[in-house]
Amino acid sequence: MRLFIALDIDDAIRERMAGFMDGLRGFAPDVRWVRMESLHVTLKFIGERPPEFVIKLTEALHAIHGAEIKIAFRGYGFFPTAKSARVFWAGIEAGPGLQKLAAAVDDVTAALGVGKEEHAFTPHLTLARRGGGSGAPRKQKGDGPNRVFQKLEEKLAAMPTPEFGTMTAREFFLYQSQLSPKGSRYTKLQGFALPLEDATGETDARLNP
Numbered sequence: 527m528r529l530f531i532a533l534d535i536d537d538a539i540r541e542r543m544a545g546f547m548d549g550l551r552g553f554a555p556d557v558r559w560v561r562m563e564s565l566h567v568t569l570k571f572i573g574e575r576p577p578e579f580v581i582k583l584t585e586a587l588h589a590i591h592g593a594e595i596k597i598a599f600r601g602y603g604f605f606p607t608a609k610s611a612r613v614f615w616a617g618i619e620a621g622p623g624l625q626k627l628a629a630a631v632d633d634v635t636a637a638l639g640v641g642k643e644e645h646a647f648t649p650h651l652t653l654a655r656r657g658g659g660s661g662a663p664r665k666q667k668g669d670g671p672n673r674v675f676q677k678l679e680e681k682l683a684a685m686p687t688p689e690f691g692t693m694t695a696r697e698f699f700l701y702q703s704q705l706s707p708k709g710s711r712y713t714k715l716q717g718f719a720l721p722l723e724d725a726t727g728e729t730d731a732r733l734n735p
Contacts, residue, residue: 528574528703529715531587531631533567535651536693539599540565543616543690547653554678557614557654564710565651567597567618569698570631572640579638580700580715586634587700587718594720595623599651599690602682604675611675612656616690618649627698627720696720 544562551559572583601617618624628647636642656674700716 527577527580528705529572529580529583530568530701530703531570531572531635531698532701533569533595533597533695533698534714535565535567535599536691539691539693543599543651543653546616546688546690550678550681553681554614554654554675556674557656559654560652564712566701566712567624567649567651567695569628569647570635570640570643572635582638583635584700584716586638587631587716590627590630590634590718592627592630592720593623595620595627595695596692597624597695598692601687602653603650604679608675608679610672611679612672613652614654614675614678615650615652616688618651620649624649631698 540562543565547559575583598619599616600619603615603617604611605613605615625647628649632643632647654675656672697717697719699714699718702713702715704711704713
């Protein structure tokens with residue numbers, strides 16, 4: 527089973543992003559645009575694991591307790607740089623709770639033998655990717671100047687900064703990704719609640735995996 531852990535995004539935000547992408551596809555026809563149902567905020571990619579691993583992973587993730595997270599989706603960028611772009615992404619702005627949640631997920635999965643992340647968590651939503659290219663934020667072997675996103679960059683420079691909306695994440699999910707010739711299909715296997723903050727800003731449980 528190919529597994530990852532992520533936050534879902536609200537339908538209204540998903541629809542705004544879909545409309546934004548529809549208006550831009552013609553400016554980058556040679557890249558691979560993600561499908562609307564594929565948009566999510568990845569906290570941890572796990573990869574292939576046997577079905578019995580899911581039981582242990584689910585138990586470990588239930589031990590994470592953290593507050594709901596307010597997230598704003600706005601702006602855009604390119605990985606690793608605009609001149610050597612292979613990924614076009616939408617920006618995510620959130621408080622420290624999102625970083626803490628990603629770190630907690632990294633810790634509990636590491637205890638189950640999943641490799642820890644080598645770099646700091648960089649939240650974003652991938653909107654398009656150069657064919658065959660990695661989705662990693664940092665420079666990879668083979669990266670170099672290219673023009674695949676040039677017309678798209680020129681179009682975006684003439685537009686106001688896109689605002690896709692805000693949401694409050696009250697749950698994160700364990701997903702299964704199933705590959706097919708038509709693209710990946712994602713299935714939610716389990717959800718894990720993020721409790722509501724009280725009036726003082728405290729939660730009923732600290733983030734403590």
